[in-house]
Amino acid sequence: MREFTLRLLQLDRRFIFVLMSVATVLPLLYPLGLPVRISPETQQLYDTLERLPERSVVLLSLDYDPASKPELHPMTVSLLRHAFARNLRVVALTLWPTGTSMAESAVTRGAAEAGKTDGTDYVFLGYGPGEANAIISLGQSLAAAFPADYAGRKTEGLPVLAGVHSLRDIDYALSLSAGFPGLDTWYVYGKEKYGFELGGGCTAVSAPKFYPLLQTGQITGLLGGLRGAAEYETLLNQTGKATAGMDAQSATHFLIIGLIVICNVCYLLSGRKA
Amino acid sequence: MRFWQQTLPLLITFVFGLALVLQYYVPHPASEHFLQEISLWSQIIAGFAIVLGVGSLLSTHYQKITRQEAGWGYSAVLFVSLLTVFGAGLWAEGKAEGTFFGWLYDYVLVALQGTMFSLLAFFVASAAYRAFRARTPEATILLSAAVLVMAGRVPLGESLLPGVGTLADWIMTVPNTAAQRGILIGVSLGAIATSIKIIFGIERAYLGGGDGA
Numbered sequence: 001m002r003e004f005t006l007r008l009l010q011l012d013r014r015f016i017f018v019l020m021s022v023a024t025v026l027p028l029l030y031p032l033g034l035p036v037r038i039s040p041e042t043q044q045l046y047d048t049l050e051r052l053p054e055r056s057v058v059l060l061s062l063d064y065d066p067a068s069k070p071e072l073h074p075m076t077v078s079l080l081r082h083a084f085a086r087n088l089r090v091v092a093l094t095l096w097p098t099g100t101s102m103a104e105s106a107v108t109r110g111a112a113e114a115g116k117t118d119g120t121d122y123v124f125l126g127y128g129p130g131e132a133n134a135i136i137s138l139g140q141s142l143a144a145a146f147p148a149d150y151a152g153r154k155t156e157g158l159p160v161l162a163g164v165h166s167l168r169d170i171d172y173a174l175s176l177s178a179g180f181p182g183l184d185t186w187y188v189y190g191k192e193k194y195g196f197e198l199g200g201g202c203t204a205v206s207a208p209k210f211y212p213l214l215q216t217g218q219i220t221g222l223l224g225g226l227r228g229a230a231e232y233e234t235l236l237n238q239t240g241k242a243t244a245g246m247d248a249q250s251a252t253h254f255l256i257i258g259l260i261v262i263c264n265v266c267y268l269l270s271g272r273k274a
Numbered sequence: 275m276r277f278w279q280q281t282l283p284l285l286i287t288f289v290f291g292l293a294l295v296l297q298y299y300v301p302h303p304a305s306e307h308f309l310q311e312i313s314l315w316s317q318i319i320a321g322f323a324i325v326l327g328v329g330s331l332l333s334t335h336y337q338k339i340t341r342q343e344a345g346w347g348y349s350a351v352l353f354v355s356l357l358t359v360f361g362a363g364l365w366a367e368g369k370a371e372g373t374f375f376g377w378l379y380d381y382v383l384v385a386l387q388g389t390m391f392s393l394l395a396f397f398v399a400s401a402a403y404r405a406f407r408a409r410t411p412e413a414t415i416l417l418s419a420a421v422l423v424m425a426g427r428v429p430l431g432e433s434l435l436p437g438v439g440t441l442a443d444w445i446m447t448v449p450n451t452a453a454q455r456g457i458l459i460g461v462s463l464g465a466i467a468t469s470i471k472i473i474f475g476i477e478r479a480y481l482g483g484g485d486g487a
Binding site: 131268 | 443
C-alpha cells in the first residue's frame with residue numbers, strides 16, 4: 001500500500017496534463033449551463049452604470065494584452081453592450097501598446113452592434129504612452145494627452161467629448177487590467193487626484209489585492225476574472241464566452257481540488273515521507 | 275566628470291522629486307501647468323527609452339549571433355521577428371485593419387501570448403499535485419482556504435456544496451482583505467521610505483556602478 005501511494009505521488013506530469021486538457025475541452029463541447037451567482041462587487045459595478053444619466057461619460061481603459069484576452073475580453077464586450085444600451089458616451093483607450101489593436105477592434109464591433117456613431121457616441125483614443133504619466137496627463141488635459149484619436153481626428157471639438165476637458169469631467173472610469181499599468185495605477189494617479197468614480201475588472205489572480213479598495217469604497221465595483229465576466233453576462237441576460245467558459249473552469253477547479261486531495265491522502269498514507 | 279555622472283543627476287532628482295511632492299498639495303494653476311508639462315516630458319522621455327531599450331536588445335543579440343554563443347538561433351529569430359513586425363507596422367502606418375501588420379497581430383501575437391498564458395493552467399495543476407501538501411498547520415490552513423475558494427468561486431462548487439460560495443466570499447472579504455491591507459500599508463511605507471532616500475541622494479543605485487549607498 002505504502003509503495004503504491006509513493007508511486008502515485010510521483011505520477012507522471014503528462015498524465016496530469018492530459019486530465020487537464022480533458023477537463024477543459026469536454027465542458028466546452030458539452031456545456032452544463034450551471035447558474036452563476038452574482039457577487040456583490042459585480043452587482044455594484046452594474047448598479048453604478050445603471051444609475052448614470054443618459055449621455056454620461058464612461059472612460060474605458062482596456063489595459064491588457066492578448067495573453068489575458070480570455071478573461072478580460074468578455075468583460076469589455078459586456079461593459080460596452082451595457083454602456084451603449086444605456087446610451088452613455090464611451091471614451092476608450094489603452095495603456096498597453098500590445099493591446100491597442102484588440103481594444104480598437106472590440107470597441108468598433110461593440111459600437112457597430114449597438115448602432116453607435118464614431119465621434120458622437122464613442123471614441124477610441126488609442127494607446128497612451130508613459131503608463132502613470134498618461135493618466136496624469138489625461139487628468140490635466142485630455143486634448144494635450146490625446147491631441148488626436150486613433151483614427152487621426154482632432155479630439156478637440158469631437159461631439160462625444162463635449163464638456164470633457166480632463167479626467168475631472170468623467171462620470172465613471174473603468175479599467176480592465178491584467179497588471180501594471182492597470183486598475184491600481186488608475187486609482188493612485190487618477191481617482192485620488194482628479195476625483196472621479198472608478199471601477200474595473202482584473203484577472204482572477206490579481207482580484208484579491210483589490211478587496212481593501214472595494215471595502216473602503218475607493219473603487220466602485222469589481223469584476224474578478226472569468227467569473228466576474230460571466231456574472232456580468234448573467235446580469236445583462238446575455239450568454240457569452242465567459243458563461244460558456246465557466247463550466248470548463250468548474251471542471252478544472254474540481255480537477256485541481258481532486259489532485260490536491262489525492263496527493264495529501266497519499267502523503268499521509270506514506271507516513272509523510274514523500 | 276564626477277559632476278556630470280553624480281552631482282548633476284542627484285541635483286535633478288532632488289529638485290524634481292521635491293517639486294513634484296510639493297506640487298500635489300498646491301492646486302494653483304501654475305502648479306497644475308507644471309505637472310502637465312512634466313507628465314508630457316515624461317511621456318516623451320518614455321518614448322526615447324523604448325528606442326534605447328530596443329537598441330540595447332538588438333546589440334546584445336547581435337553579439338550573441340556574431341559570437342555564435344549557445345542559443346544564438348533564438349537571437350536570430352528575435353532579429354527576424356522584430357524587423358518583420360517593425361517593417362509591417364511602418365508599411366501599414368500602424369493600422370491593423372486589413373493589413374499584414376494586423377494579420378501578424380491576430381494570428382501570431384494573439385495565438386502565442388494566449389498559448390503562453392494557457393500553459394499556466396497545466397503547470398498550476400502539476401505543481402499543486404506535487405507541492406500543495408499539509409506538512410505544517412500553516413500549510414494546512416492555506417490549503418483548506420485554497421480548496422474552499424476554488425470550490426466556492428465556480429458554479430459547480432456552489433451547486434454541489436451549498437454555502438461554499440458564501441464561505442469563499444467571507445474568506446475573500448475578511449481574512450484576505452486584512453492580509454492585503456497589511457501588505458498594502460507595508461509596501462506603501464516602503465515606497466515612501468525609498469522615495470525619500472532617492473530624493474535626498476541616500477539611495478544611489480539608479481546611478482549605476484553597483485554602489486547602492
